[in-house]
Amino acid sequence: MRKLMLGLAVAAVTFAGAAHAQDKKFTIGVSIPAADHGWTSGVVFHAERVAKLLMAEHPGLNVIVKTSPDAASQANAVQDLDTQGIDALVILPSDPDPLVNAIKEVKAKGKFVALVDRAPSNNDNSVRDLYVAGNNPALGEVAGKYIKDTTPDAEVVIIRGLPIPIDQQRQDGFDKGIAGSNVKVLDRQYGNWNRDDAFKVMQDYLTKYQKIDVVWCQDDDMAVGVLQAIEQAKRTDIKYVVAGAGSKDMVKKVMDGDKLIPVDVLYPPAMVGTAMELTAAALYDQVPVHGSYILDATLVTKENAKDFYFPDSPF
Numbered sequence: 001m002r003k004l005m006l007g008l009a010v011a012a013v014t015f016a017g018a019a020h021a022q023d024k025k026f027t028i029g030v031s032i033p034a035a036d037h038g039w040t041s042g043v044v045f046h047a048e049r050v051a052k053l054l055m056a057e058h059p060g061l062n063v064i065v066k067t068s069p070d071a072a073s074q075a076n077a078v079q080d081l082d083t084q085g086i087d088a089l090v091i092l093p094s095d096p097d098p099l100v101n102a103i104k105e106v107k108a109k110g111k112f113v114a115l116v117d118r119a120p121s122n123n124d125n126s127v128r129d130l131y132v133a134g135n136n137p138a139l140g141e142v143a144g145k146y147i148k149d150t151t152p153d154a155e156v157v158i159i160r161g162l163p164i165p166i167d168q169q170r171q172d173g174f175d176k177g178i179a180g181s182n183v184k185v186l187d188r189q190y191g192n193w194n195r196d197d198a199f200k201v202m203q204d205y206l207t208k209y210q211k212i213d214v215v216w217c218q219d220d221d222m223a224v225g226v227l228q229a230i231e232q233a234k235r236t237d238i239k240y241v242v243a244g245a246g247s248k249d250m251v252k253k254v255m256d257g258d259k260l261i262p263v264d265v266l267y268p269p270a271m272v273g274t275a276m277e278l279t280a281a282a283l284y285d286q287v288p289v290h291g292s293y294i295l296d297a298t299l300v301t302k303e304n305a306k307d308f309y310f311p312d313s314p315f
Contacts (some may be wrong), residue, residue, distance in 0.1 A: 013155045025060040026088070026283045029081030031074055032116075033094040034067040035314070037193070039245055042269030042315030043092060043274045050273035052053040054280050061280065071098040078102040088112035088279045092272055114275040114284055121165075130282070131292045132275040134267040136166045137173035138297035142265050143216050143242045143280060144177020146299060151214055151239060153182045157205045159191040159198050159217035159226065170218050170244075173223045186212065190212035191222045199225030206233045213239050220264065220315075227260060245269070246300060246315045248307050266298040269305060269315060 022196065030051065035041035051063035053112055064081060068074035071094050079102060081089065089106050095101045097117045104127055107113045115128035125131075147154055158174070161167040170193055171188070179187075186209055191198035198217060206229060215230075215238060217223050223243035228239055243250060244265035253261035274293065281287040 022290055024060075024284065025062075026147065026280075027062045027082065027084065027171050028054075028084045028090060028276065028279055028283070029078075029086035030063060030065045030272070030276060031077050031081060031089065031091040031093075032065070032067055033074070033092065034069045036069065038315040039219070039267075039269050041051065041245070042245075042313055043272050045310075045313045046270040046273040047276065049184040050276045054276060058280065058284060059259045061284075067280070071095040073098055075102040078106065082106050082109075082111075086111060086281060088114070090114045090116065090275050090279055092116040092274065092275075094242065095116050100124065100127055111232075112279060114279045116272050116275045129290050130278060132271050132278070133292075133294055134271060135294050135297045136169040136267075137176075139218070139244050139265050139267050140170035140173030140175075141177040142156045142173075142297045142299050143244065144179075144183075145292075146177075146242060146263055147214055147216065148181040148183055151183075153184075154213035154239070155184050155209075155211060156216055157202075157209065157212055158188040158216045159215065159222055160188055161190065161193045161218045161222075164188060167218065174216060191217060191219075191225070193219045193221060195225035195228075196220045197225070198222035199229050201227035202226045203233070205219065205278055206230070206235055211237050213237070215241040216242065218244050220241060220245040220250045223250060223261070229262070231295055236315050243299075245315075248313050251300055251305050251309045252311075254300055254302055255309060257302055262302075264300040266293065266296070266300055268308070269313075271295055271312075 032043050033040045035044045047065050054246050055061050064201045066077040068077045113128045114130040189201045191201050220243045240262050244267050246266040248265045248267045282289045
């Protein structure tokens with residue numbers, strides 16, 4: 001009986017402690033770019049989705065999501081969030097370097113800061129407690145290995161993103177992925193992570209090369225333009241296209257067994273939600289989440305595509 005009463009007392013204290021933790025009032029500010037293209041529209045969708053889930057789970061939690069069209073506007077948004085008494089900031093910068101000072105001002109007040117996707121060029125870790133990002137080198141490497149294993153003698157054209165560091169990381173990863181194979185790269189041009197630009201680049205490739213086996217483009221938005229160009233040209237030599245991000249349209253094509261889109265490589269806009277959930281855990285549960293959290297560049301196949309399909313997402 002004494003043991004039973006002691007057990008009930010411990011359980012009561014534990015429950016009371018958990019209830020007290022739930023009663024705590026916290027505010028998380030979330031600053032993200034406006035939905036100016038497919039991937040960022042997905043970021044906005046998942047930020048708003050996870051905000052609702054977290055506030056339902058924690059009655060004392062308020063999550064404020066602010067979108068900004070450019071770095072200057074986003075710096076103002078961060079300052080505005082700071083004046084609202086936030087306890088933590090989750091930020092996916094449109095351009096990290098111009099936002100460093102605004103982030104540091106929040107961090108200097110002892111607030112928890114989670115940085116998502118884009119780090120300052122000098123890799124200054126003092127601006128954040130937590131860093132959540134996709135794996136850019138692996139995005140390229142996973143695509144390269146798939147092509148190497150599936151079509152080891154393929155002649156490949158590449159549509160890159162923009163001439164910035166993460167593009168080079170993806171390109172270096174791809175070259176590593178195809179190393180040791182007979183895969184031949186015919187051409188590499190920038191499509192600016194834009195479907196219209198990628199459409200034009202693909203048109204040029206189709207005119208220039210009479211035989212293309214595989215297309216690798218770094219982004220699902222660009223893959224839309226690539227597929228349009230292939231369809232208009234009525235080319236049947238192209239075996240498949242490998243893109244990346246995990247957009248609902250490309251994931252659905254993989255699910256449906258589309259011949260030209262057999263796989264996709266994940267670089268999920270939902271990573272902002274991961275950062276928000278970890279931030280809430282740090283506030284409510286004192287979970288040690290400081291450091292870097294790099295998401296896998298998962299190969300999306302017909303077998304696992306359902307796990308990455310968000311039909312209500314705009315991307």
